[in-house]
Amino acid sequence: MVEAIYRQIRQDILSGKLKPGSKLRFADLKTSYDAGTSTLREALSRLTADCLVTVEGQRGFRVAPISLTELWDITKLRAEIESTALADSIEHGDDSWEANVLASLHRLSKYEDRDDTTPALLSEEGALLHKLFHMSLLSACPSVWRLRVLDLLYDQSERYRRLQTSYLPDYRNSPQEHRDLMEATIGRHKQRAVALLTLHLEKTAQSLATVEELWGPEARRQGQP
Incomplete structure (x- = not known):
């Protein structure tokens, strides 16, 4: 219960x-x-x-309240720790790992392609598929503790990501960003994959920081503090 x-x-x-x-x-x-x-x-x-x-x-x-300071703190930590985890995952990943990444993106893409007026990543199923894709990219990282920390950080950032999707549903093309990230990752292009991942994370924070309804005067600070 x-x-x-x-x-x-x-x-x-x-x-x-x-x-x-x-x-x-x-x-x-x-x-x-x-x-x-x-x-x-x-x-x-x-x-x-x-x-x-x-x-x-x-x-x-x-x-728990939200704040721009926390948004950027979580984003910076995710970018730092997740970049290392992704690089390690690319280095250690095998064929099964590649297949899991492809399958995770396929399931997410199919869900996003459904004919529904509600943004796919705002639903519980869509949010889960989104997390499974991101974690699949990192799943070959040999550091168990790094993955545990990232799981916690992901859940903290999820509130902010859903706010971004709610307030700015047409702001970006996430499916294409996910596909580019997948191709760089399984293509073993480590530097490109890390750069795309960092940009993907920062875009959410940068766009959400502009929503004055959430932050008031703080929204004028559109970039990273």
Whole structure:
């Protein structure tokens, strides 16, 4: 029960259904998730460990806030650590790894090609396929701890990516970016793959930083701090 509630609340935070900084009142949560206080408290404690929820002393829980500073911090860390992981993955990847990368992109592309008015990467299935593709690129990296850190960073950046897709759905051609990244990766063009990955990550932050509705005056700072 705790696992199911944890996953539901987590998905609602990542999707933006539960707004950044909003108060998580047990009375409301009991109604929304049909769960008791102890179950909710344990699920929220797990989400606190994931840095998706914050604790305010004796005042309860809130959805973790967002900020431009955090957006760029996460983006820079992902670019640094993920670039090394991708380079290592290209160096150590075998035929099975290549096949997994191709299959992951194929599944994501098919989902993105569906006839639907909702952006594909805003849905739970689309978001999962997107993560699976990105992690497939790195899956031949021999460092287990590097991959664990990247999994955490990916989930933190996911809230920002979905905000970017929500506010600027027509801003960029992600399918082509993914294809270019795949071709450079399985073609073993290490420098090009790392450069494309870094640009792919930074584009999300750069475009999202322009949304004044989210940041107010801070939105004028469109580039990296």
